[in-house]
Amino acid sequence: MTRRVKIAVVGTGRMGSVHVRNIVKQIPEADLVAVCDIRLEVAQAVADELGIQRVVKDYHELLANPEIEAILIASSTDTHAFIMKDVAAAGKHIFCEKPLALELDKIDEALEAVDTAGVKLQVGFNRRFDKSFQKVREIVSSGEIGRPCILHITSRDPEVPPMEFMRVSGGMFLDMTIHDFDMARFQVGEIEEVYAIGGVLIEPELNEFGDLDTNIVTLKFANGAVGAIDNSRKAVYGYDQRLEVFCANGTALAENETENTTVKGNPDGFHSSRVPHFFMNRYAPCYVEEVRQFLECVRDDKPTPINGQDGRAAVVLGYAAWKSFHENRPVKVSEIG
Amino acid sequence: MTRRVKIAVVGTGRMGSVHVRNIVKQIPEADLVAVCDIRLEVAQAVADELGIQRVVKDYHELLANPEIEAILIASSTDTHAFIMKDVAAAGKHIFCEKPLALELDKIDEALEAVDTAGVKLQVGFNRRFDKSFQKVREIVSSGEIGRPCILHITSRDPEVPPMEFMRVSGGMFLDMTIHDFDMARFQVGEIEEVYAIGGVLIEPELNEFGDLDTNIVTLKFANGAVGAIDNSRKAVYGYDQRLEVFCANGTALAENETENTTVKGNPDGFHSSRVPHFFMNRYAPCYVEEVRQFLECVRDDKPTPINGQDGRAAVVLGYAAWKSFHENRPVKVSEIG
């Protein structure tokens, strides 16, 4: 059997605890040596449940440990950048949840630290590991259906997140559309210009802090293709995640998954299940696969599939969308930086 | 049995001959008394095939005939407006193919003539009569799934039309997207602003006269909803006609029809049929139903389901899209007129 990579997880909240569980249960490539959370009792509970030996409150303790090769950062967004800098300086490889940060200068400093240290960095855009989206990309990138012409992404959450999260999230383009920006880049390539429209059609409370619950963002790609993303914070039938890449000689699209394959027929017609409720269900295998691949890259010294520039680009696109929305005009990505 | 309405058809080319055949074979509400085409032999051939008694070259001959109650205009676009004026002046009801004209002033003159004469006018936006699109509208307008938030229309032709047609068609937004603008209004309501992007990704010859083969147009509706239309001139798998109206408490969407329901399974997976090749197949029942309903409106003196303002609005939106595309900025519909 091949070597197992020693890894620690910083931040054991919602997303972090999923990673911890996945690493322990489903990623034989990993050896999870420690978990860390500033709320020590949260980390301890996860560690107890899963039989993890070491629990720390301060991530600096991990940095001094020479046997730890990699750190998975799943703490709150505002801490990502400085932790990354420290981890990079300690010479450890980094898997960091998205977004890298909400401030571009912080991202740039962190990426510079990563470059300087020569460590690997992978950003947690989990959807790239979805088997259906990967199959779309495989079909498109093979060239068999010609050049991409139109991208359409439908990406709708099942319910409005808690207002306390929304108030600090960066807003819809930075907390939600950011995933779709990354997916658009993954499927079709670099984006040069965006135009964003939207409104508050579902949850009036969002008006208090200028956020949206509904939007459409159009995209101009460097290769001439065009695209549209549509987002809603509330799809009552479940987590709606579809995309299509229409090409010159065909099309490739990913339909929604379903909760089950049962169909009921009655005098009203036919009735089938909702789509999986939310990202934890729909993308469960992706959270495993992204970390597994990261560990492979560390172990075999290969470039990570989603690097720091990918993480930065999605944030830039989020800002471009906000600028476009506020000024009601197309915004070149180069205007943001 | 109820009274049959006496009607004549002006223009017996591609679209006109379809109407003639439908009226004779499938619309018992009609009594087709004459056909007219400036290419007399074309009209004669259609008349011979279908046993129509009267064939004329000049539509003025029809106007003098007091027994004719209604005229269906399916001649070339540049003749629609002046024929409408003459027909209205003669006191006959009008079914006119889309677009009413490519010039707004001509449309306005024709509509004024119609108003003055007090005759009925219906515009040939056939897609409004599609059973699946009607079902979407029925669901949405019932209010059962809440207010409309996002409209998405995918509308792609199976092949690039002949270049001679393209050179005089008014371009992609006026010959193709115009149907989608009307559908958007039918499903969600008035549009206040559009933004259009696109390119020539498939047929380079279009560059010669500044037309497009690929576009996306985003829409802001008066009721706050947003929308996106995507168009291509060439979907190699058939005539792709889908739409979705996503609402606050659900969604309603119309999938493509299929050529047949047969599925083949083999080691590569499952394989099913293309979508119907083009509008003549996909919308065949709509061409019958639109004329049948028009004749009912004439017979029972009811307002037509698609009036002159609907016909005008779609042309205005086409110009707004062109302006938006050329100036790369959102354009208010009110800028056009």
Place this chain on the structure above:
Amino acid sequence: MTRRVKIAVVGTGRMGSVHVRNIVKQIPEADLVAVCDIRLEVAQAVADELGIQRVVKDYHELLANPEIEAILIASSTDTHAFIMKDVAAAGKHIFCEKPLALELDKIDEALEAVDTAGVKLQVGFNRRFDKSFQKVREIVSSGEIGRPCILHITSRDPEVPPMEFMRVSGGMFLDMTIHDFDMARFQVGEIEEVYAIGGVLIEPELNEFGDLDTNIVTLKFANGAVGAIDNSRKAVYGYDQRLEVFCANGTALAENETENTTVKGNPDGFHSSRVPHFFMNRYAPCYVEEVRQFLECVRDDKPTPINGQDGRAAVVLGYAAWKSFHENRPVKVSEIG
């Protein structure tokens, strides 16, 4: 244009009037010269509606007319055989609705008369002309997915027919499964043995005369394949018509058609339309195509696609199924004759 075949229709009830209408409106290959019904007023009404010149009460009047080349027989089942004999003796080609008769000796006499006269005979197994079932057959008979192994036909009516019809219909295997027996032969080939089970699970009144509302018939084909047909008299979601031919290297199946392609999503999941209500909707194009092809065969002197032996074989299978059901044992087709 090619020659039009002069045809007359005997029997203008439910099925006959559909054929008359189709011939007049949709089959340019035909010249319908007369209609006939012992209820003269029924024939007259149809003729008036469609502008047919000649109306007779007694089909013998048609036989004497030398210009009539073909007769479509859509009168009641008990009259098919003797009319066929007379029409054959008059040297005219025959399209006869199914079943040819409910008595095998009558069928044999009629087929002998057809043979002796050397006229063409086509039996009205409309489903063979369904585009999806034809596509299945095309895939299977091409050999690309290997030899047929398992046939499954699901064939369920939307509602129990009127009891007065049921009492004289020959019962479920002869009025309903007969179509599926023919389809089984069309798709996979000759059937050697059947076994039938079933019951009265929906409509207790059927017990009065020993009919069924639910059945399954298994089939052994001469080529070694096996099959199962399942039937119900009452599928509340519409006319359920599906089949699958599973083969050694793949499968080919025909799904149901749908009333429309609209899907509604709400918190309960997704909801789509019923299947078309009954045979007149689902198989409307087949009723046109079967007669069109018959007329082509007459005009071009080709063998008809469904001949007298096909018509006889389905009745034999119906009797074999009844025998099997009553004796609760597999019955060889050769036991019936």
Place this chain on the structure above:
Amino acid sequence: MTRRVKIAVVGTGRMGSVHVRNIVKQIPEADLVAVCDIRLEVAQAVADELGIQRVVKDYHELLANPEIEAILIASSTDTHAFIMKDVAAAGKHIFCEKPLALELDKIDEALEAVDTAGVKLQVGFNRRFDKSFQKVREIVSSGEIGRPCILHITSRDPEVPPMEFMRVSGGMFLDMTIHDFDMARFQVGEIEEVYAIGGVLIEPELNEFGDLDTNIVTLKFANGAVGAIDNSRKAVYGYDQRLEVFCANGTALAENETENTTVKGNPDGFHSSRVPHFFMNRYAPCYVEEVRQFLECVRDDKPTPINGQDGRAAVVLGYAAWKSFHENRPVKVSEIG
């Protein structure tokens, strides 16, 4: 947290190792204290991989251990019955893979021992835990679509198993259809009579020992419903697992799952993925859930969802099917015992 049940696994071959892995990784309700295999090195390898402390060669060693509450038996079929007797005598609860045995007298002895000891027994009919089949059952058993009339199960393996397995498996009705017999009982209830047809259409080597690769079995249920199961050893497009319960007021059916939701459109039509390759993929969550529920029943002293009589009934049906096939007649289940 609730008490974890101490369990040991006997037999760590293909199926057994899956259970071991599931128990360790995914069933927090369990405390796996030992694994056992007569091939000690096989058990040791699994134990090493998963960090299991105790490994034994002879299952009797486990019986003496008072802390072990339950034993999962996944050894070869011919050992199930005597191990069950010993385990029951030791007062431990039993989860036993299907079939309980291939000889009814051995099954009866084992079930008697279970009864005498008063221990719980669950049989490994994994498919009952499939979410889609459970949803079908939920719809049907709720009564909302009326009484069951027709059951149809399509169950086809993707490839012929190794001949060495086939020679001792009991043959198609006992190694393959047995699952469908259990599913039929789960969905509709007790079966009174079966009739089986089939043949060797794919793998001629099966003729050497009288097995089949293709079959259809019809079922008469005690409640009057009828059913058909169709099986093939080789569906080249994957593991085909579908069922429908057609009822008096509607239908409930479970479609296949798919490997991904990606669809490719090209000039030939639309192309989608195979179905999951085999039971390990398709039913992966069921193998977890069946053991989890068993442990809950042990912990909370509840009756198991699939008891010894269920395990016996499926074997009886397998023998009835073989008898029916060999004698080519319907066979009452009561003829077998």
